[in-house]
Amino acid sequence: MTVPDGSPFRxxxxxxxxxxxxxxxxxxxxxxxxGATVRFTxxxxxxxxxxxxxxxxxxxxxxxxxxxDRLLASVREAGELDVFVYNAGxxxxxxxxxxxxxxxxxxxxxxxxxxxxxxxxxxxQMINGGRIxxxxxxxxxxxxxxxxxxxxxxxxxxxxxxxxLARDFGPRGITVNVVxxxxxxxxxxxxxxxxxxxxxxxxxxxxxxxxxxVASLVLYLASPPARGITGAMHTIDGGFxx
Ligand code: NDP
Numbered sequence: 001m002t003v004p005d006g007s008p009f010r011x012x013x014x015x016x017x018x019x020x021x022x023x024x025x026x027x028x029x030x031x032x033x034x035g036a037t038v039r040f041t042x043x044x045x046x047x048x049x050x051x052x053x054x055x056x057x058x059x060x061x062x063x064x065x066x067x068x069d070r071l072l073a074s075v076r077e078a079g080e081l082d083v084f085v086y087n088a089g090x091x092x093x094x095x096x097x098x099x100x101x102x103x104x105x106x107x108x109x110x111x112x113x114x115x116x117x118x119x120x121x122x123x124x125q126m127i128n129g130g131r132i133x134x135x136x137x138x139x140x141x142x143x144x145x146x147x148x149x150x151x152x153x154x155x156x157x158x159x160x161x162x163x164x165l166a167r168d169f170g171p172r173g174i175t176v177n178v179v180x181x182x183x184x185x186x187x188x189x190x191x192x193x194x195x196x197x198x199x200x201x202x203x204x205x206x207x208x209x210x211x212x213x214v215a216s217l218v219l220y221l222a223s224p225p226a227r228g229i230t231g232a233m234h235t236i237d238g239g240f241x242x
């Protein structure tokens with residue numbers, strides 16, 4: 001892999017929680033291509049994680065983001081950090097009257113508790129400034145369908161996390177932001193899935209976004225020109241919520 005001349009990420013230390021597939025894998029790939037030293041976690045997809053690590057020169061670490069001790073250990077093992085991306089997320093849909101409460105609790109553990117504890121621990125590992133970026137969702141702002149209450153609630157929680165930590169860590173030059181994708185072609189939401197046409201009808205740009213498009217926004221927020229952007233939500237949804 002040839003790193004572009006003048007890349008601001010050359011030699012920077014990046015950690016991505018939930019990087020084995022989809023948007024997380026695109027973020028890992030983009031930072032590695034830009035010359036960063038990248039470490040990422042995964043929960044179950046060992047094969048995908050090992051293949052990604054081998055192809056990008058990154059390090060894959062098995063750590064369930066719902067397991068606080070394991071998550072915190074994985075952040076500490078990363079050493080000094082410049083960029084921390086919390087991408088891990090679960091999408092559990094259905095009627096709240098019949099949804100398995102344990103599944104809802106796991107969604108909250110992965111989408112919210114892990115984001116809070118991981119981000120705070122990452123800030124301890126940031127010496128000179130730093131960037132914390134959580135992957136939220138357009139559903140943190142809008143709820144066009146029934147059946148995704150817990151998911152939307154979890155992504156709205158990330159907005160409070162970013163606003164609060166931006167204040168807490170701003171004096172240290174650390175920025176904290178949320179990237180909010182709309183429909184993006186991954187295993188979670190395939191562009192040819194059963195609800196795809198319904199989603200496209202709601203969008204100004206009638207197609208799924210790509211994981212690479214989301215990764216580009218993450219890299220921008222982590223780059224030096226974005227040092228004044230913090231406590232903010234950045235929606236990349238093809239106009240889904242417009
Ligand atoms: P995928 O399901 O395709 O990939 C999810 C990634 O998160 C995998 O690498 C998975 O690793 C990891 N992950 C899941 N649970 C855990 C866990 N407990 N611990 C560690 N890692 C975990 O999802 P997407 O790429 O589509 O989504 C990425 C993020 O973007 C999520 O936060 C999602 O909510 C958000 N998003 C996605 C949208 C979309 O349309 N795709 C739209 C809006 C937001 P493993 O396979 O090893 O478990």
